[in-house]
Amino acid sequence: MPATIRIQAEPFDLAAESEKLLDGRADIGALASFTGYVRDEDGRLSALELEHYPGMAEDEIGRVAAKAESRWELLGLTAIHRYGKLAPGDPIVLVIAAASHRRAAFEAAEYMMDYxxxxxxxxxxxxxxxxxxGGWVEAKDADDSALLRWKE
Structure with missing residues (x-):
């Protein structure tokens, strides 16, 4: 099953997205998910505004999802990223990896999030x-370091 990739303004529902992946399948033994939320940055942030290039963002996430699917034996993969103006506590990103075994699901979900x-x-x-x-947020060195372990 090809990965589900969505870029959307509206919130997502973890339970509903998990059910879509499971869909009564008995071959799925593990779902690993990650939901990221907007932080308040020690109380100083009122909102985080996200912009993207429509089409380009989906294509890039799809490319990385295809790498994950070729690297691990996945039975499903979902990546949803929101855009727009989000308040602290709002969900911003969701990744769910489905596999027969937990290690593939955990690693694929972590790989997707690092990318x-x-x-x-x-x-x-x-x-x-x-x-x-407060300006545009720069990538953190720790995030770049986490990505290094996945190099082919």
Whole structure:
């Protein structure tokens, strides 16, 4: 089954997305999921605004999902990333990997998140509680380091 990739403004539902992957299948022994949320950055953030290039973002995430599917024996994969202006506590990203065994599901989900965090074509702008903008968020060194372990 090809990966489900969606870029959307509206919230997603983890339970509903998990059920779509399971769909009564008895060959799935593990679902590993990750949901990322907008942080308040120690109370200074009122919102995080995400922008992307439609089409380009889906293509890039699809390319990485195809790599995950070729690297692990997956029975399903979902990646959903939101865009727009999101408040602290709002869900921002969801990855679910389905496999016969837990290791493949865990590793594929982690692989997807490491790539989404560092390479997905999204731009994030901070909106601060004092009414100003905090600028565009740069990638963190720790995220780039996490990505290094997946090099082919």
């Amino acid at each position: 989404l965090k560092t390479r997905a074509p999204f731009w994030k702008k901070e909106h601060l509680k004092d009414g100003t903008t």
